[in-house]
Amino acid sequence: MTAKQHFDEMMGMAEHPGSERAPYRGFNNWYQGQDPAYLRKKTREAESMFRRIGITFNVYGQKEAAERLIPFDIVPRVISAQEWSRLCRGIEQRVTAINAFLHDIYHRQEILRAGRIPEHLISQNDAFLPKMMGLDPPGNIYTHIVGVDIVRTGENDFYVLEDNARTPSGVSYMIENRETMMHMFPELFSQVRVRPVGDYPQSLRKSLSACAPAMTQGRPRVAVLTPGIHNSAYFEHAFLADKMGAELVEGSDIRVVDGRVAMRTTRGYEPIDVLYRRVDDDFLDPMNFRKDSMLGVPGLFDVYRAGGITIANAPGAGIADDKAIYSYMPEIVEFYTGKKAILKNVPTWRCSEADSLAYVKEHLAELVVKEVHGSGGYGMLVGPTASKREIADFRKKLEAKPGNYIAQPTLSLSTVPIFAKEGLAPRHVDLRPFVLVQPDKITITPGGLTRVALKKGSLVVNSSQGGGTKDTWVLEE
Amino acid sequence: MLGRNAGGLFWLFRFMERAENTARLIDAGFRLSLARPDDGQGDWESILKTTSSLQSYLELHDEVESNAAVNFLLRDKNNPSSVMSVMSSARDNARMVRTALTQEVWEAVNDGWLTVKDLLSRAVRPADLLAALSTIRQQSAIVRAALHGTMLRNDIYDFCRLGTYLERADNTARIVDVKYYVLLPSVSHVGSVLDNAQWESILRSASASRSFRWLNGGDINPRTVAEFLILDRQLPRSLAFSTAKLSTNLEYLVEQYGERVPSADLARGYDVRLRAMSIEDIFENGLHEFIQGFIQDINTLGNQVEQDFRFYG
Numbered sequence: 001m002t003a004k005q006h007f008d009e010m011m012g013m014a015e016h017p018g019s020e021r022a023p024y025r026g027f028n029n030w031y032q033g034q035d036p037a038y039l040r041k042k043t044r045e046a047e048s049m050f051r052r053i054g055i056t057f058n059v060y061g062q063k064e065a066a067e068r069l070i071p072f073d074i075v076p077r078v079i080s081a082q083e084w085s086r087l088c089r090g091i092e093q094r095v096t097a098i099n100a101f102l103h104d105i106y107h108r109q110e111i112l113r114a115g116r117i118p119e120h121l122i123s124q125n126d127a128f129l130p131k132m133m134g135l136d137p138p139g140n141i142y143t144h145i146v147g148v149d150i151v152r153t154g155e156n157d158f159y160v161l162e163d164n165a166r167t168p169s170g171v172s173y174m175i176e177n178r179e180t181m182m183h184m185f186p187e188l189f190s191q192v193r194v195r196p197v198g199d200y201p202q203s204l205r206k207s208l209s210a211c212a213p214a215m216t217q218g219r220p221r222v223a224v225l226t227p228g229i230h231n232s233a234y235f236e237h238a239f240l241a242d243k244m245g246a247e248l249v250e251g252s253d254i255r256v257v258d259g260r261v262a263m264r265t266t267r268g269y270e271p272i273d274v275l276y277r278r279v280d281d282d283f284l285d286p287m288n289f290r291k292d293s294m295l296g297v298p299g300l301f302d303v304y305r306a307g308g309i310t311i312a313n314a315p316g317a318g319i320a321d322d323k324a325i326y327s328y329m330p331e332i333v334e335f336y337t338g339k340k341a342i343l344k345n346v347p348t349w350r351c352s353e354a355d356s357l358a359y360v361k362e363h364l365a366e367l368v369v370k371e372v373h374g375s376g377g378y379g380m381l382v383g384p385t386a387s388k389r390e391i392a393d394f395r396k397k398l399e400a401k402p403g404n405y406i407a408q409p410t411l412s413l414s415t416v417p418i419f420a421k422e423g424l425a426p427r428h429v430d431l432r433p434f435v436l437v438q439p440d441k442i443t444i445t446p447g448g449l450t451r452v453a454l455k456k457g458s459l460v461v462n463s464s465q466g467g468g469t470k471d472t473w474v475l476e477e
Numbered sequence: 478m479l480g481r482n483a484g485g486l487f488w489l490f491r492f493m494e495r496a497e498n499t500a501r502l503i504d505a506g507f508r509l510s511l512a513r514p515d516d517g518q519g520d521w522e523s524i525l526k527t528t529s530s531l532q533s534y535l536e537l538h539d540e541v542e543s544n545a546a547v548n549f550l551l552r553d554k555n556n557p558s559s560v561m562s563v564m565s566s567a568r569d570n571a572r573m574v575r576t577a578l579t580q581e582v583w584e585a586v587n588d589g590w591l592t593v594k595d596l597l598s599r600a601v602r603p604a605d606l607l608a609a610l611s612t613i614r615q616q617s618a619i620v621r622a623a624l625h626g627t628m629l630r631n632d633i634y635d636f637c638r639l640g641t642y643l644e645r646a647d648n649t650a651r652i653v654d655v656k657y658y659v660l661l662p663s664v665s666h667v668g669s670v671l672d673n674a675q676w677e678s679i680l681r682s683a684s685a686s687r688s689f690r691w692l693n694g695g696d697i698n699p700r701t702v703a704e705f706l707i708l709d710r711q712l713p714r715s716l717a718f719s720t721a722k723l724s725t726n727l728e729y730l731v732e733q734y735g736e737r738v739p740s741a742d743l744a745r746g747y748d749v750r751l752r753a754m755s756i757e758d759i760f761e762n763g764l765h766e767f768i769q770g771f772i773q774d775i776n777t778l779g780n781q782v783e784q785d786f787r788f789y790g
Contacts, residue, residue: 054572054587229572238575248576252790253481264480266632266786267734 007154007414008426009077023080023475026192030185031075031424039074039419042184046072049183055176055235071468072177073418074184076194077429077450081477084446087150087158087433090343092442093333095146095435098165098320100336102142105319106132116331121324126373129281129316131288135305137314139211139439144276144312145204146435147171147449150343152414159344159411160329161430165321166313167278170449170469171434172236175200175243177471178447193476195446201243203436203443204276210438211310212273220273222246223263225254227279237278246276251283256299261309274310281315323372323406324350346411352403360407361398364391367407368459369398382459384410413459416470418452428453430461431472446474478577483636484788485574489586490624490640492567496560496593497617498648498682499528500610503550503560505681507606510543512674520678521546527655527682528558547606552597560613564593577633581623589616632733638726639782646719646775652682653706653716654768676702683714703764704756716771717751723778724748730786740781747774 007013010024020028047069050056056067079087104110105122106129112119122128147168149161178197182189205222212220226237228250241248247263254263254272262269279296282289288301303309319325325332327348333341349356349367360367369381381394398405415426433448450470451461461467506524510517522541525531530549533556538545552561568590575583593613601609628634656679676697680686683706692711693701709715724744731741759767783789 051591052584052588054575054583229569234572238572242576246576247479249479250481253479264787264790266478266480266483267736268787 006412023078070463076471076473078473084474097333097336127318132316138213138310142314142317147432150431163321166318169233172239181471194473197447205244207436207438208274216273222274223249223272225277346408349407351405369407447472480787482574485570486636487640489570490637491644494644496563500613505678509678523655579627581627585620585623635726642719642722738785740785
């Protein structure tokens with residue numbers, strides 16, 4: 001349990017109860033006029049809508065419930081225009097720095113020469129791809145799509161938790177959650193002016209097309225590369241391809257033909273200009289990366305090197321969202337933009353360093369300890385809510401492989417109400433806005449994916465661990 | 478369009494058609510078995526044969542028995558041709574080709590799968606069987622309606638139709654094949670009550686009972702039933718009708734792609750041959766041989782379509 005005070009985005013700090021914060025006024029006015037029984041009925045309706053549309057995610061290793069719904073909560077998470085524009089400035093700065101960092105790391109490595117980041121952190125990192133050295137991706141963009149995970153701890157306190165620079169997912173929920181809300185409560189949207197999110201797929205298509213290789217003829221041909229229908233995010237892959245009007249391809253559909261990456265159509269092979277890949281680097285090209293992979297396209301990387309295709313995000317971009325690199329983000333932002341980072345980093349102890357490790361071992365019960373390369377909320381310890389036994393078990397893992405872990409203080413995450421049995425009840429949330437990068441332009445869709453820990457007091461928002469989602473509103477000016 | 482997607486559409490509609498046809502076969506078998514003193518063991522056996530699942534049935538059951546056969550055909554996960562298995566395969570294919578389908582078609586397939594999954598989550602009691610079968614047919618009809626009402630008439634549509642008609646031609650041919658001996662004109666059979674029930678059941682399996690009466694009045698005999706199922710050009714489940722449609726849809730593809738393919742020639746050849754045939758020719762050369770040859774031809778055509786349009790490589 002978090003005994004600490006936390007900031008509630010609807011009601012403000014818990015010690016000052018009273019009226020709601022301004023951004024929630026419109027919603028609350030509407031909510032006060034609703035019959036709880038009716039809202040409960042609507043909640044069930046939302047669930048059956050999701051199931052019909054097929055917005056499910058697959059859980060690995062659970063045969064019975066192979067396709068599950070992410071629970072949806074009908075109370076929106078509201079962000080004011082001012083809050084949003086400040087967030088946007090911070091995100092833009094950070095994403096610009098990430099691209100500059102990637103370009104530098106795969107070229108002259110000035111930041112290493114300047115001694116701002118230890119060299120071994122790059123050279124001995126699995127996410128670093130030596131094959132990318134000296135290669136210039138079309139448009140000089142490495143991270144075409146970024147999902148920046150942000151948490152809030154107070155009226156003006158935002159922290160970046162993670163920069164997802166590989167293949168961030170969840171954007172289909174951003175869009176479908178809004179669709180569902182508008183379907184269920186149309187009158188709410190005539191009372192509160194919310195900025196739309198539905199044009200994301202078109203923006204994505206435009207942004208990807210703007211990064212097409214120079215040899216593209218006519219309208220760039222965009223394809224989404226998916227591992228297939230059994231992948232946990234398959235719904236999203238199909239959704240985005242569909243809404244963009246792009247082909248949804250699997251590894252078995254594409255091969256290298258006459259120096260281009262081409263897909264097998266009913267009339268023969270046709271070249272692809274931009275490949276929005278939703279597979280990991282390892283599965284891109286068995287000839288150049290993992291030899292045992294059946295998922296990739298032999299020779300794809302050679303075409304890439306020759307400038308015959310755009311791969312979004314670029315191979316090797318993962319070095320930028322590595323958890324060990326994360327702790328250096330303030331330096332990285334400053335090094336490339338010449339300014340202090342607008343968005344804060346969570347203080348991070350790198351357990352590879354002896355002093356930090358000693359501190360972390362002393363304070364396990366207060367910290368969140370994460371695997372450097374982990375994701376999805378697996379393999380992490382949330383000290384304040386863990387049992388003595390769990391802490392003891394984790395300590396062993398940590399001592400065995402300290403370099404594998406980083407630790408952060410447990411932030412007192414903000415809460416937003418959910419519609420629970422007893423009415424509105426606060427639950428912890430995070431936020432993932434989606435950022436599109438093209439040469440000379442960064443587009444941030446006003447909104448994002450709000451994940452919410454549905455269990456009272458829980459800080460883990462991952463869908464695989466009992467988290468749900470909410471519609472995220474950015475208000476018009 | 479991706480070759481894999483063309484294949485996915487083709488199989489999506491083969492599976493939808495198969496689910497519907499299996500439901501219809503069960504319906505016919507169930508009604509027939511009610512009229513039998515022996516629970517219709519022989520009839521269930523021929524239905525299992527028609528769906529090529531007799532062998533896998535006998536691996537799990539000692540004898541052919543009405544209730545076990547119904548549940549095996551409807552919902553057994555070990556039976557790849559059960560309605561449930563086939564609906565799941567249809568939905569997997571629909572998920573795979575999601576980008577080629579309209580929202581309406583996808584939702585109809587997904588809804589159908591959710592409905593049937595729920596319907597068949599427990600063994601179906603005889604008292605609920607006919608209602609369950611009718612629900613399955615309705616779900617298939619909704620998918621078909623969504624296809625007709627919302628899809629562009631382009632190559633995507635043509636691959637859907639090819640899957641439907643190829644499966645249908647094959648299914649109707651199998652119904653005739655398994656029952657060919659009752660359709661042979663033999664003096665001893667004609668007019669017996671039992672055989673009237675058999676013919677009725679065959680027509681029902683092809684959803685052709687009412688239309689048969691409408692066209693032929695009360696004159697039910699093996700020759701007219703066989704002629705109707707094989708050669709009638711109005712019956713949407715006859716071999717002649719399905720073959721003609723296969724040819725037409727392949728010609729549309731040839732036109733859209735501006736390139737002649739071997740499968741179009743094959744289908745046109747089959748169509749021309751069937752048009753020139755009379756039921757007397759067929760009986761003279763052997764009904765059984767004719768049907769066997771037809772099933773073989775349809776199989777060859779399917780393989781050729783798969784190659785011509787690069788479903789797999």
